[in-house]
Amino acid sequence: MNERTREYLRGRFGDHYRRSDIALPPAASAREWGFIPFTAGPGTTMVRHKALLDLGDLSAFLVDTCPRHVYFSAGQYDDPGTHSMEDKGWRGSDLVFDLDSDHLPNVDPETDTYAEMLSTCKDALLRLLDFLHGDFGFDPERTSVVFSGSRGYHVHVREDDVRTLDRDARREIVEYVIGEGIDDIDQLTRVETVAGMGTKNPVEKRILKTEGGWGRRVHDRLVSVTESVQAAERSDAVEQLRAFDGIGEKGAGKLYRTMTERSEEIANGNLDAGKFIHRLAQRLFERAVDEESVPIDEPVTTDVNRLIRLPGSLHGGSGLLVTPLAHEEIEAFDPLVDAVPSTFEDAEITIESKTEQAVQLGGKRHNIQAGNDTVQESVGVFLMARGRAEKAPE
Structure with missing residues (x-):
């Protein structure tokens, strides 16, 4: 991503946050916060060990900083802003599950389209919810589902009984869901x-x-x-x-x-x-x-200090919205339509693409020409965020 593209995305992310009202997670002031800014170079820089008090008003922070990614911790602490995990004073953690479409055994990223991969991931999500509600008896009202903004879904269980589970207990839950340890x-x-x-x-x-x-x-x-x-x-x-x-x-x-x-x-x-x-x-x-069985990402569930993406924020690797979902919305949810931010839907921009490519977004197929091409801004943001195009000079 070149400097022109980076500054364009940073500015438009800020415009999006000016128009957004993002809800805080429960016990937000007891959680650690982190973010990744739009920095130069191929790598990323994670800024973490921040308390909400350090960030100030969340909306103002997002508008002023325009981060590429925003996270908060599954854990709650006495002192979430201290840098030492041992000194934070752990109180307990949400039980968090992460499903990534490209990690599913019946998905081939080389041949499956992005839409097909996300559809397969939603099937896995529904199976996971069946385990959580049917087998473990977790209350759906205390189980939140979030489209991650890119590859899949996150599930947060905020039952009092699970908050103080240690890593070993959480690993047992993982093993049950993936069917491990039962072979007869x-x-x-x-x-x-x-x-x-x-x-x-x-x-x-x-x-x-x-x-x-x-x-x-x-x-x-x-x-x-x-x-x-x-x-x-x-x-x-x-x-x-x-x-x-x-x-x-x-x-x-x-x-x-x-x-x-x-x-x-x-x-x-x-x-x-x-x-x-x-x-x-x-x-x-x-x-x-x-x-x-559901091939969830074990390290996410067993890590009581895990940082997880903030619902309502933008995913810096796609430009899509990290979308919280009511349970009755899951079946009909189409991430490539419903997670497209309205901020990017009303304008066109010119991008540079090294190759011809096609994008399914907003319910349409967009055929991109090699070289300079003028596209709907949501398509351009998606391609630039994913490293598949650059912003063309004005």
Whole structure:
């Protein structure tokens, strides 16, 4: 980014902040603040260990400083402005989750478009919220969701019970969400002893824990497969069951018979209802972890001193708005439309692009010519912030 581009962006960021009213996070004065200015050179300079008192009025600070990025801490402290972490006097931290689209296992940044990557990331976000609300029981009213302004989403849980969790406890939450440390279906079962038939000794049965968590997820899949098998012709059902690893034609036939004759026991979570049910449940568990786990950024969640991007600020690497979202807004939210700042929508600017390129922004496809090209300002800001164009001389 050359000096002309940097000064242009800095000035327009300041114009945006003059028109904005950014809400402070809860307990803002107890948090550490940091920012990255628009500095010359290829690197960035993080200014941190600031208290809100050091910054003064937040709106005035943003207008005067025009930072490239703005952050506040997940942690709350007695003295947030001191430089020593040990001397800050930690009181507790929000539980924060970070989802980056280019870190997701089913995303290829080389072939997927930016819009496709963000759509995949939203799917992961919805799965994460299902864990937080369904499995952990966190209150949606105390769980805030924020589009990061670039690659994905942040989630802040501000429950009293989680504030004082240490790194190890937070790591356990991460491991649960990503499905780590659970590799066998028997870890999701309990053993019940029932009376045997006639003079037989009591029998132990493995019962899937269906009340919640990963057990519920596997149970839902097992019941769904059972219902599908019952609704199909025998030959089709057997073929469907043979698709699972480790289940051949003979095993599929036995499974079909169990599922049609003992479906109530399966619905009750009995993995010993018939031969091969346990094996099928193991395969379904593996699929559940593969398809429903959420690859969150572990260091963000486990770091009680983490700085996280300020909702309502601009992301200096995209020019998009770091957008807080109500839960009912998430499904319909389109970051490449809804996070485009209105400040940059009404004017055109001329940029320099080394290559021809295309940008999907504001609900339109913008084809950029190599050399000088006049574009909507939001498109120009986006490309300049991402290092894909420079501001053309006036």
